[in-house]
Amino acid sequence: MAHITVATTNATGGDSGHVEAETITLGLRDARPATLALHADETLRLVDDIASPIHVSTNYKYPNDPQQLKPFYGRDIGPTEFVYSRESSGNPTRLEAVLSSLLKSPCLTYSSGLAAIHAAYILLSPKRISIGNGYHGTHGVLEIFKRVSGCKELPLDCPAEDLSAGDLVCLETPVNPTGDAFNISHYAEKAHSRGAYLMVDSTFAPPPLQDPFAWGADIVMHSGTKYIGGHSDMLCGVLATKNKNWFTQLAEDRVFLGSVMGSLEGWLGVRSARTLELRVQRQSQNAMDLVEALDGALSGCSVGTGLSQSDVDVIKEVVAEVKHASLQHGDKAWLTKQMPVGYGPVFAMVMKNEDFAKCLPSKLHFFAHATSLGGVESLVEWRTMSDATVERTLLRFSIGIEDSRDLLEDLISGFRAVLEQDDQLQSITTKLEDTCNTAADPAESV
Numbered sequence: 001m002a003h004i005t006v007a008t009t010n011a012t013g014g015d016s017g018h019v020e021a022e023t024i025t026l027g028l029r030d031a032r033p034a035t036l037a038l039h040a041d042e043t044l045r046l047v048d049d050i051a052s053p054i055h056v057s058t059n060y061k062y063p064n065d066p067q068q069l070k071p072f073y074g075r076d077i078g079p080t081e082f083v084y085s086r087e088s089s090g091n092p093t094r095l096e097a098v099l100s101s102l103l104k105s106p107c108l109t110y111s112s113g114l115a116a117i118h119a120a121y122i123l124l125s126p127k128r129i130s131i132g133n134g135y136h137g138t139h140g141v142l143e144i145f146k147r148v149s150g151c152k153e154l155p156l157d158c159p160a161e162d163l164s165a166g167d168l169v170c171l172e173t174p175v176n177p178t179g180d181a182f183n184i185s186h187y188a189e190k191a192h193s194r195g196a197y198l199m200v201d202s203t204f205a206p207p208p209l210q211d212p213f214a215w216g217a218d219i220v221m222h223s224g225t226k227y228i229g230g231h232s233d234m235l236c237g238v239l240a241t242k243n244k245n246w247f248t249q250l251a252e253d254r255v256f257l258g259s260v261m262g263s264l265e266g267w268l269g270v271r272s273a274r275t276l277e278l279r280v281q282r283q284s285q286n287a288m289d290l291v292e293a294l295d296g297a298l299s300g301c302s303v304g305t306g307l308s309q310s311d312v313d314v315i316k317e318v319v320a321e322v323k324h325a326s327l328q329h330g331d332k333a334w335l336t337k338q339m340p341v342g343y344g345p346v347f348a349m350v351m352k353n354e355d356f357a358k359c360l361p362s363k364l365h366f367f368a369h370a371t372s373l374g375g376v377e378s379l380v381e382w383r384t385m386s387d388a389t390v391e392r393t394l395l396r397f398s399i400g401i402e403d404s405r406d407l408l409e410d411l412i413s414g415f416r417a418v419l420e421q422d423d424q425l426q427s428i429t430t431k432l433e434d435t436c437n438t439a440a441d442p443a444e445s446v
């Protein structure tokens with residue numbers, strides 16, 4: 001098999017056996033993430049264009065000099081030596097260089113988040129996977145993997161004794177659809193105490209919000225479709241691992257699974273990664289502003305959130321509960337360490353009844369009613385539209401980069417509109433009942 005080298009800049013692995021950084025003499029080693037997002041792929045620049053060019057070729061010319069021709073087995077597929085785009089190609093490779101610096105680990109991109117999860121399951125081939133609720137598609141991949149491998153599924157909080165060496169704990173945090181967070185260190189210790197591994201799906205907390213490696217993750221997965229893409233226009237999956245053997249195997253497997261990113265998506269990904277930190281910080285702060293105001297109204301701590309008493313009353317009439325990692329007050333000891341700059345841009349609202357949940361999206365102007373998350377535009381989803389396992393009163397919000405004050409005003413006027421509609425419906429129902437009763441009276445007297 002051809003050997004695939006990684007296009008990383010300062011992705012160092014401390015322990016032996018980890019991938020050594022490919023040192024690049026650009027002074028990037030000490031650069032901070034916001035700088036790396038713009039410059040980590042500098043050495044992969046093949047032309048002088050400032051905007052990275054779109055390369056769409058699936059195949060590349062071999063060297064003209066016969067002396068330089070290396071047959072397949074023995075060839076190095078380097079980050080700038082392209083042969084066939086199912087192995088590697090320019091734009092996805094530049095994206096990998098940028099993401100490796102931001103995730104602080106060598107990483108590979110995939111055609112989607114689920115393709116990345118599939119690749120991780122195949123790599124580790126665990127006999128048991130311990131996993132909780134979360135993104136429903138992940139469970140779809142797991143069902144297929146169980147069917148072909150006979151792997152057993154265990155609950156996330158199974159006793160440690162149920163795990164054996166080589167098993168896999170899959171932790172999604174913060175978790176879909178509520179945005180609640182889990183203690184990564186706890187699950188890392190539990191897995192490692194049995195010789196099992198921890199994979200963290202960190203989609204809801206991309207850099208700079210959370211670094212699962214710092215808390216013991218062995219492999220980190222992202223649906224790059226969400227925040228890394230950030231513009232609702234590309235599918236992408238990412239796997240990052242500091243284990244050199246795993247990385248090499250993943251790269252080789254990907255050639256034959258055929259789950260590489262498309263070249264155009266790779267280009268969109270590079271464009272997007274440049275602004276990841278700006279977008280995510282703003283989105284996370286916006287979400288926290290909204291959660292603070294809405295939860296404050298419910299819990300009686302609305303001082304400072306700028307809400308009037310009438311706003312508070314409306315919120316209390318339609319919203320039953322707000323869910324978000326920022327509200328996990330009892331977990332702050334580990335949570336503030338694991339998520340030091342923000343608790344993520346997704347939160348959920350449980351409404352007082354199913355009708356409120358079903359109607360609110362149609363009353364909002366700045367939130368599109370759609371699935372998915374992570375884009376610069378705010379979204380709301382009556383989650384039962386795409387996930388049969390969640391309660392029908394639940395709305396999932398993915399907060400964008402708008403001004404949070406506009407978003408809050410939009411929500412509150414949406415709540416009022418939902419209540420008005422409810423009042424109208426009730427008065428129509430009452431009238432109908434009255435009419436039916438009057439109509440029924442003469443018949444009764446016959």
Ligand SMILES: *Cc1c(COP(=O)(O)O)cnc(C)c1O
Pocket residue numbers: 112113114115135137138172176201203204223224225226235236237
């Ligand atoms: C979207 C998502 C996935 C799946 O990613 P795709 O890119 O849609 O395949 C996995 N996990 C989480 C938490 C997600 O939100």
